[in-house]
Amino acid sequence: xxxxxxxxxxxxxxxxxxxxxxxxxxxxxxxxxxxxxxxxxxxxxxxxxxxxxxxxxxxxxxxxxxxxxxxxxxxxxxxxxxxxxxxxxxxxxxxxxxxxxxxxxxxxxxxxxxxxxxxxxxxxxxxxxxxxxxxxxxxxxxxxxxxxxxxxxxxxxxxxxxxxxxxxxxxxxxxxxxxxxxxxxxxxxxxxxxxxxxxxxxxxxxxxxxxxxxxxxxxxxxxxxxxxxxxxx
Amino acid sequence: xxxxxxxxxxxxxxxxxxxxxxxxxxxxxxxxxxxxxxxxxxxxxxxxxxxxxxxxxxxxxxxxxxxxxxxxxxxxxxxxxxxxxxxxxxxxxxxxxxxxxxxxxxxxxxxxxxxxxxxxxxxxxxxxxxxxxxxxxxxxxxxxxxxxxxxxxxxxxxxxxxxxxxxxxxxxxxxxxxxxxxxxxxxxxxxxxxxxxxxxxxxxxxxxxxxxxxxxxx
Numbered sequence: 001x002x003x004x005x006x007x008x009x010x011x012x013x014x015x016x017x018x019x020x021x022x023x024x025x026x027x028x029x030x031x032x033x034x035x036x037x038x039x040x041x042x043x044x045x046x047x048x049x050x051x052x053x054x055x056x057x058x059x060x061x062x063x064x065x066x067x068x069x070x071x072x073x074x075x076x077x078x079x080x081x082x083x084x085x086x087x088x089x090x091x092x093x094x095x096x097x098x099x100x101x102x103x104x105x106x107x108x109x110x111x112x113x114x115x116x117x118x119x120x121x122x123x124x125x126x127x128x129x130x131x132x133x134x135x136x137x138x139x140x141x142x143x144x145x146x147x148x149x150x151x152x153x154x155x156x157x158x159x160x161x162x163x164x165x166x167x168x169x170x171x172x173x174x175x176x177x178x179x180x181x182x183x184x185x186x187x188x189x190x191x192x193x194x195x196x197x198x199x200x201x202x203x204x205x206x207x208x209x210x211x212x213x214x215x216x217x218x219x220x221x222x223x224x225x226x227x228x229x230x231x232x233x
Numbered sequence: 234x235x236x237x238x239x240x241x242x243x244x245x246x247x248x249x250x251x252x253x254x255x256x257x258x259x260x261x262x263x264x265x266x267x268x269x270x271x272x273x274x275x276x277x278x279x280x281x282x283x284x285x286x287x288x289x290x291x292x293x294x295x296x297x298x299x300x301x302x303x304x305x306x307x308x309x310x311x312x313x314x315x316x317x318x319x320x321x322x323x324x325x326x327x328x329x330x331x332x333x334x335x336x337x338x339x340x341x342x343x344x345x346x347x348x349x350x351x352x353x354x355x356x357x358x359x360x361x362x363x364x365x366x367x368x369x370x371x372x373x374x375x376x377x378x379x380x381x382x383x384x385x386x387x388x389x390x391x392x393x394x395x396x397x398x399x400x401x402x403x404x405x406x407x408x409x410x411x412x413x414x415x416x417x418x419x420x421x422x423x424x425x426x427x428x429x430x431x432x433x434x435x436x437x438x439x440x441x442x443x444x445x446x447x448x449x450x451x
Contacts, residue, residue, distance in 0.1 A: 027281040027282070027300070027302075027304075027318070028281075028300065028304040029297075029304070030281070030297065030298060030300050030304070031298070053318070076358060077358050077359060077360050077361070078357060078358040078359070078360040079356070079357060079358050080357035080358070081304075086356075089356065096356075098349075098356070098358045098359060100359055100361070100362075100363035100364045101280060101318070101322065101359070101360050101361035101363075101364060102280075102318075102319075102321075102322030102325060102326055102361060102363075102364030103363075103364065104318075105317070105318035105319040105321070105322055106319055106322065108319070109319040120326065120364075120367075121326070121367035121368055122326070122363045122364040122367045122368070123363045123367065124367060124397075124398065125345075125395060125397070125398035125399075126363065126394065126395045126396065126397065126398070127394050127395075128359075128363060158298075168315075168317075169298045170283075170296065170298035170299040170315055171279075171281050171282045171283050171298065171299055171300050171301075171315060172297075172298040173282055173315055173316065173317050174281055174282050174317065174318050175317070175318045176317070177317040177319075178317050178318055178319045205317075222297040222298070223297070224295065224297045224300075224306060225300075225304040226300070226303060226304045226305040226306070227295055227305075227306055228289045228295075228305040228306050228307075229289055229290055229291060229292040229293075229294075229295055229306065230288060230289045230290070230291060230292070231291070231292055232291050232292070
């Protein structure tokens with residue numbers, strides 16, 4: 001077993017620097033690497049590029065880095081629900097590259113899987129395709145999209161072990177598995193670190209080979225963005 | 234009487250057929266799940282990574298790790314599955330989803346749709362909409378026929394940045410059911426009590442009216 005376990009978030013993020021490009025898992029606030037985000041705020045590194053489906057809310061998730069003006073550029077598919085984001089974008093302080101959600105996921109997966117680029121129909125005929133190579137296959141038009149390049153991927157899993165194997169829960173899985181191994185260094189934080197051998201190999205979602213560092217996360221808030229319930233009759 | 238949002242959702246629910254995998258967008262489309270016939274088997278896909286979405290959870294049973302694409306807490310049905318975003322869009326891009334229902338700010342008579350950006354005013358992003366409309370073969374748009382100033386959103390040509398080109402097959406509005414083909418909107422049904430003239434007046438795009446137009450049965 002190759003040991004990927006590090007002591008804590010400080011050790012896991014010891015070599016992150018300003019001007020780097022990061023991938024961060026999560027959909028809305030679901031499955032975001034809360035510990036890594038807190039540490040990025042504490043380290044106060046600047047001018048970073050963040051690849052993340054969303055940008056958090058004003059006072060949580062990536063919104064914390066935005067409030068602190070640490071982000072130079074965001075690459076996302078949907079950025080509603082964040083007033084500070086909208087303000088920085090409209091004033092030109094923040095560079096924003098909006099990318100269709102499926103393309104965003106596949107640009108991560110392509111980096112993970114060693115594809116330099118891929119063709120997708122998403123965005124053809126729209127401003128997303130402007131300046132990009134397009135090509136016809138079987139009578140339909142496609143847009144060439146390059147794989148992402150990033151320095152760090154920060155992902156959050158439900159369970160993990162020292163070998164770096166990961167298991168995700170529910171829809172907190174989202175972009176997290178696609179980002180594993182898609183950056184130079186993948187840092188996984190887990191709600192529950194289990195003994196090596198405790199995870200059934202049949203049920204491992206991400207094999208440890210895609211993860212360089214893993215640590216036991218703490219103080220998860222797991223905030224709910226839209227709490228919707230029904231009443232028992 | 235023009236339909237309200239629930240009326241639009243009820244009419245669209247009639248388009249959902251037995252054995253369909255369906256992706257519902259945010260807003261009116263989400264309501265469609267409540268009105269699908271109970272004697273058919275349908276599975277709802279949410280692009281954040283769940284197939285077999287169920288109702289909202291009971292108060293106190295909500296789980297922060299189980300949400301839909303609108304970030305609402307949900308439950309799952311027996312037989313449901315979770316998966317990552319790349320696989321979710323493999324279902325969508327690979328045409329495994331049978332029906333896509335989404336909202337729009339504008340549609341045009343050649344099937345273009347705009348729903349993600351108002352330059353200088355609102356930029357929330359396209360989310361999964363561009364992937365959905367670029368691949369789905371069966372796309373129903375749920376929308377109001379006019380904006381709050383009474384101006385038509387059923388157009389010859391979209392004025393807003395496009396989400397997809399030539400992709401919309403059907404539009405259900407508060408006034409009418411329209412089929413989009415041959416560069417025109419074909420009027421299929423009227424909302425109860427709404428005249429053909431009223432629909433004509435609210436439609437900027439080419440409207441084709443063939444014979445008697447029936448009222449929607451809701």
